[in-house]
Amino acid sequence: MNTLTDRNAAWREELRSAIPAKERAAIPRAVMPMLAPDVRVTNNDEVNLGLTPLQAVTEATRCLDCADPGCVQGCPVSIDIPSFVKNVQRGRIDAAAAVLARSSALPAVCGRVCPQERQCESKCIYNKMKKAPVAIGYLERFAADTARETGAQPTPERAAPNGIKVAVVGSGPAGLSFAGDMARRGFDVTVFEALHEIGGVLKYGIPEFRLPNCVVDAELQRLIAMGVRFEKDTVVGKTLSYDDLLNEGFRGVFVASGAGLPRFMGIPGENLNGVLSSNEYLTRINLMGAGRGAMTPVEKGRRVMVVGGGNTAMDSVRTARRMGAEEAFVVYRRGSEEMPARVEEIRHAEEEGVTFLTLHNPLEYIGDENGHVRAVRLQKMRLGEPDASGRRSPEPIEGAVTEMAVDQVIVSVGVSPNPLIPDCIDGLEVTRRGTLVVDENLHTSIPTIYAGGDIVRGGATVILAMGDGRHAAASMAAALT
Ligand SMILES: Cc1cc2nc3c(=O)[nH]c(=O)nc-3n(C[C@H](O)[C@H](O)[C@H](O)COP(=O)(O)OP(=O)(O)OC[C@H]3O[C@@H](n4cnc5c(N)ncnc54)[C@H](O)[C@@H]3O)c2cc1C
Structure with a gap:
């Protein structure tokens, strides 16, 4: 038993026999502790607080040690997921972090922002049993954060310099x-x-x-x-x-x-003041400190509309709430099922008071006498046949056009x-x-x-x-x- 993998295999065998699978499968999936919605819209603090050690060990215990773990195939960087999860179960966070470090340069980042629900967790055996998958992302974050906070973060071994x-x-x-x-x-x-x-x-x-x-x-x-x-x-x-x-x-x-490079829709009124890309909005606030009192100017809309249904749109609309928007809308041309954003981000936005206008598409922005956006004309849509992406394509409903007052529009319809x-x-x-x-x-x-x-x-x-x-x-x- 010389390698870490051999040792992990032995531990897994030990743990498998210690707690019967039926008992492990009966444990409910951990719920991520988080800040309350009314508190979080008043500040920029991290919303998800991370699992407690007890929650993490209990969640890791749910892993059923599949002979052919689908979760690893679902991970684009092939992390040895069973091995790090079992190390969390044993309380060996240093070993769990070492397993993560072998495949990922950014485990604490991935544990927070990866769409696990579409990757590793979507392949977890629990899905076939109609149960919630092991919370692999939460555990990855726990292992990486705990290792960092306790000084147990591994520095990967380095080969001798080759001078290239x-x-x-x-x-x-x-x-x-x-x-x-x-x-x-x-x-x-x-x-x-x-x-x-x-x-x-x-x-x-x-x-x-x-x-x-x-x-x-x-x-x-x-x-x-x-x-x-x-x-x-x-x-x-x-x-x-x-x-x-x-x-x-x-x-x-x-x-x-x-x-x-942000994309725009090429519709009338996109050059009005108060209409900007997500990229510009988030860069001003995040990188250039406009959200932290720096001199960087940024408009603070009171009735803000974000166009798009991806993670960038959710980040923009949630940021707008934190920047003081009293009303914040997401306008998306397909239905909520088709939204590409992470399910958790959509839920968090809803909790923070964001209104979703799905099956709507902007046609035109209307300006006031100073050239600032004051309203948007929206086309109502319905879903037709699936397109090349497999999602049902949105079609306009003839004559179904509404107008809505807005004082800021953030366009988040893709990048090049x-x-x-x-x-x-x-x-x-x-x-x-x-x-x-x-x-x-x-x-x-x-x-x-x-x-x-x-x-x-x-x-x-x-x-x-x-x-x-x-x-x-x-x-x-x-x-x-
Ligand atoms: C707001 C937002 C939220 C997102 N949320 C998620 C999420 O929750 N989960 C997720 O998985 N993905 C998310 N994504 C997508 C994800 O962040 C990107 O797919 C990922 O960052 C792409 O990585 P990259 O290294 O290719 O490029 P980038 O992260 O874009 O990094 C490219 C870097 O290259 C630099 N650069 C460009 N040109 C030059 C040059 N000529 N010389 C020197 N440097 C240059 C840029 O300044 C930049 O720093 C999000 C994207 C955005 C915009």
Whole structure:
């Protein structure tokens, strides 16, 4: 029994015989402790408070130790979920955190923002038994937070330095995951970030009431301890060119520049004052401190409408409530079943007094005499046949148009990649959507350049971006050594 996996297998066997499956299956799923809705709309504090140790051990005990655990297949970075969960059950949080660290550079982040209900938890055996799945996300957060707070956070082992320099463009989850894996393999890694903060969407997009910055910063410290260097305020394509990177001796470049270009609907009135993108709104408040009393100007609407049904829309509307909106609406052209946002975020928004106008679509914004938005014309919709995405497509109901008073509109209908990188590197192939073309090894059309995350997928998820980072690291490492 030399390896951790062998030992885990033995522990699992011990635990399996200790508590019969029937008794474990009878335990109800843990309920996440959280701030009360009337308290949380008055501040930016994290809403979910994390499981207590007793809750965590009890929840971990629910795991039935499937012979062929579907949860691992449902995880884009293949975390050994049964092993970390069983370590939580045994109270060995250091060992649980070590298991997580083997596959994920950001476990405390993923435990908070990953859509587990569509990934690992959707594959849990309990779903087949019509019971709530093991709360894998809550347990991941518990293990990562407890390890950090008790000083038991593992620094992954690092191979001897190989002297090969590699560059990363962008410090979001794709870039960070790549950087961690390459540093572990002994590469000399530098991450170039355009903004003055490291973390990509984790810092400028997702609000602190869902993901506190200190949690992201603590995960970054681990990468710094592994020798990863970060160069902030450096826009590759402006401050530094791709040729500059080659001249500085970087032998491989991983492009993880995300999809930060907001889309609009192209309808009349979108240029009125008071109509802005989620990206701008959240960046002003989260990254530039407008929500924390900084000088950054931001309008504080009283009757705010957010257009869209994704996580970004939920973050925007919940932020608007915290910025003082008396009435906040989400307008979405499909039904609530089709909303891409996490179920928990939709529930939290409802609890915080947000009104959902599903099956409605803006047609036009109407301005006042000062050129500021004062109302929106909304088209009522119904659901037709499923479209290419498998969701039923919305169709307008003829003549069913209403007008609603609003004084701020936040448009959250998707994002596209920023064209700077594709435009400044000759020969870098892009798709019609502006995403980078890569092969199965995440290799672009240029031999030294790999890419992953939202710049390849369009707006996707944290864990898919991290999975790309890991995959690209394995491909580039194999090619360079
Ligand atoms: C508001 C919001 C909420 C979200 N909520 C969730 C959620 O709950 N769960 C979830 O799984 N996903 C969520 N997502 C999606 C998720 O955050 C993204 O899919 C993920 O961050 C993509 O990671 P990335 O590393 O590819 O890009 P990003 O996180 O976008 O990072 C890219 C980084 O590259 C930098 N950059 C760009 N161009 C350059 C350049 N030329 N030179 C140097 N640096 C550059 C950018 O400044 C940025 O920091 C959310 C997205 C948003 C916007």
